[in-house]
Amino acid sequence: MSIDTQANVGTASAATADQRKPMLEVRDLQVGFTTQDKGIVPAVRGVNFTLNAGETLAIVGESGSGKSTTAHAIINLLPGTGKITGGSVFFDGEEISAMNARQIEDVRGRLIGFVPQDPMSNLNPVWNIGFQVEETLRANGLADSKTDARQKAIKVLQEAGLSDAASRLKQYPHQFSGGMRQRVLIGIGLSSQPKLLIADEPTSALDVTVQKVILDHLAMLTRETGTSVLFITHDLGLAAERAEKLVVMYQGKIVESGRSKDILADPVHPYTRRLVAAAPSLASKRMQIQKVEDADATELTDALDVTMIERAEQREERAKSGRGYITVSDVSKTYTIRRGGFKADLFTAVDKVSFQIDKGTTMGIVGESGSGKSTLAKLMLKLEPLSGGAISVDGKDIDSIKGAKELLAFRRKVQPVFQDPYGTLDPMYNIANTIAEPLNTHKIGTSKQRRARVRELLDQVLMPQSTMNRYPGELSGGQRQRIAIARALALKPEILVLDEAVSALDVLVQGQVLNLLTELQQELGLTYMFITHDLAVVRLVADRVCVMQKGRIVETATTDEVFDNPKELYTQELLSAIPGAGFEFGR
Amino acid sequence: MPTDTVSPPGRGGRSPDHYVAPIEDTPLQAVDSVKVDAKVSSLWADAWRAMRARPLFWFSSVMILFIAFVGIFPQLFTNELPNDNCLLANSNGGPTAGHPMGFTKQGCDVFARVIYGAQASLTVGVVATVVVVLIGVVLGAVAGFYGGFSDGLISRATDIFFAIPFVLGAIVLLSVFQGPSNAIIVALILSLFGWPQTARITRGAVLEARGADYVTASIALGVTRFKVLLKHVLPNAIAPVIVVATVSLGIFIVAEATLSYLGVGLPPSVMSWGNDIAQAQVSIRTAPMTLFYPAAALSLTVLSFLMLGDVVRDALDPKERAR
Numbered sequence: 001m002s003i004d005t006q007a008n009v010g011t012a013s014a015a016t017a018d019q020r021k022p023m024l025e026v027r028d029l030q031v032g033f034t035t036q037d038k039g040i041v042p043a044v045r046g047v048n049f050t051l052n053a054g055e056t057l058a059i060v061g062e063s064g065s066g067k068s069t070t071a072h073a074i075i076n077l078l079p080g081t082g083k084i085t086g087g088s089v090f091f092d093g094e095e096i097s098a099m100n101a102r103q104i105e106d107v108r109g110r111l112i113g114f115v116p117q118d119p120m121s122n123l124n125p126v127w128n129i130g131f132q133v134e135e136t137l138r139a140n141g142l143a144d145s146k147t148d149a150r151q152k153a154i155k156v157l158q159e160a161g162l163s164d165a166a167s168r169l170k171q172y173p174h175q176f177s178g179g180m181r182q183r184v185l186i187g188i189g190l191s192s193q194p195k196l197l198i199a200d201e202p203t204s205a206l207d208v209t210v211q212k213v214i215l216d217h218l219a220m221l222t223r224e225t226g227t228s229v230l231f232i233t234h235d236l237g238l239a240a241e242r243a244e245k246l247v248v249m250y251q252g253k254i255v256e257s258g259r260s261k262d263i264l265a266d267p268v269h270p271y272t273r274r275l276v277a278a279a280p281s282l283a284s285k286r287m288q289i290q291k292v293e294d295a296d297a298t299e300l301t302d303a304l305d306v307t308m309i310e311r312a313e314q315r316e317e318r319a320k321s322g323r324g325y326i327t328v329s330d331v332s333k334t335y336t337i338r339r340g341g342f343k344a345d346l347f348t349a350v351d352k353v354s355f356q357i358d359k360g361t362t363m364g365i366v367g368e369s370g371s372g373k374s375t376l377a378k379l380m381l382k383l384e385p386l387s388g389g390a391i392s393v394d395g396k397d398i399d400s401i402k403g404a405k406e407l408l409a410f411r412r413k414v415q416p417v418f419q420d421p422y423g424t425l426d427p428m429y430n431i432a433n434t435i436a437e438p439l440n441t442h443k444i445g446t447s448k449q450r451r452a453r454v455r456e457l458l459d460q461v462l463m464p465q466s467t468m469n470r471y472p473g474e475l476s477g478g479q480r481q482r483i484a485i486a487r488a489l490a491l492k493p494e495i496l497v498l499d500e501a502v503s504a505l506d507v508l509v510q511g512q513v514l515n516l517l518t519e520l521q522q523e524l525g526l527t528y529m530f531i532t533h534d535l536a537v538v539r540l541v542a543d544r545v546c547v548m549q550k551g552r553i554v555e556t557a558t559t560d561e562v563f564d565n566p567k568e569l570y571t572q573e574l575l576s577a578i579p580g581a582g583f584e585f586g587r
Numbered sequence: 588m589p590t591d592t593v594s595p596p597g598r599g600g601r602s603p604d605h606y607v608a609p610i611e612d613t614p615l616q617a618v619d620s621v622k623v624d625a626k627v628s629s630l631w632a633d634a635w636r637a638m639r640a641r642p643l644f645w646f647s648s649v650m651i652l653f654i655a656f657v658g659i660f661p662q663l664f665t666n667e668l669p670n671d672n673c674l675l676a677n678s679n680g681g682p683t684a685g686h687p688m689g690f691t692k693q694g695c696d697v698f699a700r701v702i703y704g705a706q707a708s709l710t711v712g713v714v715a716t717v718v719v720v721l722i723g724v725v726l727g728a729v730a731g732f733y734g735g736f737s738d739g740l741i742s743r744a745t746d747i748f749f750a751i752p753f754v755l756g757a758i759v760l761l762s763v764f765q766g767p768s769n770a771i772i773v774a775l776i777l778s779l780f781g782w783p784q785t786a787r788i789t790r791g792a793v794l795e796a797r798g799a800d801y802v803t804a805s806i807a808l809g810v811t812r813f814k815v816l817l818k819h820v821l822p823n824a825i826a827p828v829i830v831v832a833t834v835s836l837g838i839f840i841v842a843e844a845t846l847s848y849l850g851v852g853l854p855p856s857v858m859s860w861g862n863d864i865a866q867a868q869v870s871i872r873t874a875p876m877t878l879f880y881p882a883a884a885l886s887l888t889v890l891s892f893l894m895l896g897d898v899v900r901d902a903l904d905p906k907e908r909a910r
Contacts, residue, residue, distance in 0.1 A: 245604075253608060254606070255607070255608045257604075258604050258605030268607045269608060381807050383803065383806060383807060408809045411807065414807075415808070416804060416807045418804065419800075423801065425801055426805075428822045438809075484804070488804075
């Protein structure tokens with residue numbers, strides 16, 4: 001194959017690089033982690049890229065691809081046993097990988113800013129915000145006196161887009177929301193007007209609408225000062241939208257790099273192709289394009305896409321017919337929050353919610369954190385009592401279910417799959433026992449029949465039967481989620497409540513699990529209540545969508561209506577926050 | 588509008604800075620493959636593997652097994668009986684043939700007394716630990732899992748018992764109920780003041796495990812709450828309890844010795860290292876060895892349990908293990 005063997009993005013394209021000098025050059029960078037039993041395990045295996053002044057470059061990869069390790073290696077902030085084992089890093093013409101700890105401290109913070117991943121744990125809870133901002137300013141020699149530091153700290157917060165900055169300085173991190181904390185961290189990162197800002201998954205922990213605002217703000221600030229940005233993310237759509245150049249990493253190596261537009265329009269490496277095909281934000285965008293234009297006009301990168309689109313069309317047909325199989329009417333849930341002493345506040349988590357789900361269809365329930373969508377799942381599963389309203393399944397009011405026998409019958413019908421692949425399986429139970437638990441509980445079949453059923457279920461979720469004797473600790477996130485689905489299917493339920501069931505998975509695995517869910521639905525005629533924060537995923541699987549905000553449903557419609565013609569402002573906001581929304585496909 | 592079809596790799600039209608790695612460099616593995624040939628691993632299997640590799644584990648467990656064996660079959664190790672054949676003529680005598688550790692002030696064989704003393708110490712340690720674990724796990728699990736009123740009640744009771752130093756409490760109780768004391772009674776009294784620690788640890792671990800998704804999933808499957816507690820919550824909460832139990836076994840042995848030394852524990856008629864240490868105290872200047880041997884036996888036993896506790900903690904605490 002005559003693939004370009006040239007490794008440095010930009011260095012060969014002298015014509016374009018002329019105007020822009022390289023700000024960061026990473027040459028054959030190798031990083032290893034020392035472990036007790038396996039010696040040095042390589043995490044980054046020869047990475048090359050060049051970031052020019054004023055440019056934004058995104059490193060995209062799944063967990064374990066070495067993207068964060070690369071970022072940390074650049075500023076010599078590798079955790080614990082990590083060590084640069086080869087290669088070099090040049091920053092503004094100087095080799096910073098050869099600097100000693102003192103020298104790099106001068107560069108870090110002052111010339112290279114860093115925005116960490118988790119805004120919740122990266123501010124010290126015992127110091128107020130002002131102290132932490134001033135500390136950075138003084139450590140970087142940007143303020144010489146106390147009053148000077150205070151003045152500049154106020155300016156940093158103002159630039160970070162926080163109103164009432166002077167009084168905000170006296171507040172503590174817990175008084176700030178996640179988005180506000182990330183603004184503070186971005187402010188701190190940019191306070192010394194660095195030449196390069198490294199942002200390591202800066203918005204992964206935040207809601208999509210907050211993510212959009214933060215990234216817009218970050219883009220505005222760095223454009224003003226001409227700062228180069230190295231952006232680390234797992235979301236290809238987000239990366240393509242925010243950066244001019246992309247570096248796609250897989251297992252510690254770069255598989256493809258170049259201009260974002262080129263890579264999205266024409267991914268060459270099979271891994272990149274799969275990523276482009278699987279990223280929900282991109283897939284949902286492609287479906288949109290396909291609807292608007294002629295079917296032949298858009299090139300489909302993967303078979304996955306085709307099946308997804310075909311299924312979406314079938315679903316549209318179905319969505320128009322059928323009557324309510326699950327009817328949720330005026331359902332409310334209030335919690336009492338103790339405030340110490342005898343005071344208590346009422347908190348309404350779900351507020352007069354009504355919708356219907358038809359048999360064999362998928363209802364997507366979308367909302368940001370705190371919208372009450374997970375509470376709704378618990379109500380649907382009859383894990384918590386209703387505070388008001390009624391839920392009926394197949395014509396039977398679930399509130400009227402009394403006695404152990406009736407409850408067991410209900411449990412057979414409705415099963416959950418939860419978000420956290422690491423918490424969803426009991427680590428003490430091997431896979432066979434985990435999947436057999438529902439069968440044992442409901443006393444279905446002999447032990448031989450149960451084992452046969454476990455095998456059958458493993459086949460159904462596309463897991464090898466040899467996993468039966470394995471423990472959850474040995475499986476990856478996606479595999480665990482499949483086992484959780486197998487357990488939920490063991491009783492042959494009619495309804496699955498999927499509470500963020502794919503949100504914690506890597507893109508490719510997410511695609512596989514979504515595919516599996518769609519197939520199972522067709523095969524077994526399942527009804528899904530699909531709860532997620534990600535509208536893009538809903539686009540791929542749901543027939544109808546409820547958009548929730550602060551415990552209320554703001555909009556209910558078929559998926560197409562929501563995407564084509566969102567009526568509520570909040571839905572429009574959510575839609576425009578899907579990364580890659582403004583991106584062009586197929587040049 | 589798309590004008591070109593899917594581009595073959597290496598096609599000329601691509602921008603020069605579009606780099607694609609040679610495909611053979613980064614083979615695409617199945618995204619979701621299971622390593623079937625690997626060793627089966629669960630918390631306990633991993634813990635066992637981690638412990639097996641530590642010399643300290645083997646040293647302490649061999650020591651403990653040996654001491655237990657001595658405690659159960661003391662007659663296999665000495666022909667002398669600890670309280671018979673005591674001749675005042677031998678008072679504080681040095682080692683002679685057949686009496687390698689010499690004689691006590693009363694002229695009894697020190698070696699025989701050390702051997703027979705193991706029984707009382709181990710009985711107190713094991714019985715007290717078992718009782719403490721039983722009480723502590725049951726109360727802690729009920730408090731942590733069911734919460735609410737039972738939690739309030741049990742937690743307050745725990746606080747009250749925590750406020751009493753357990754040796755002090757034992758001294759008071761033992762001196763009030765002066766009667767025919769034996770190892771079991773001492774163990775029970777020690778556990779009366781020892782359970783709060785186990786209860787607290789269990790409660791904390793149960794609280795943590797209770798919130799896990801697999802617990803919710805089991806309840807949604809129709810498993811009763813009590814069965815969920817037994818089958819899912821407790822097995823996941825028991826590791827820290829086991830660690831504390833191993834360590835506290837040593838502490839109970841020390842406590843028994845302390846009580847016996849103070850004269851409120853086991854009666855002098857019962858062989859115990861604590862009693863021997865108390866009696867040897869008077870002749871510490873003339874015959875220091877009569878103090879040294881029982882003290883050394885006590886230290887070695889306690890040390891073995893503490894070391895084992897250390898190894899078990901390292902093996903069961905995931906933070907201590909490389910994942």
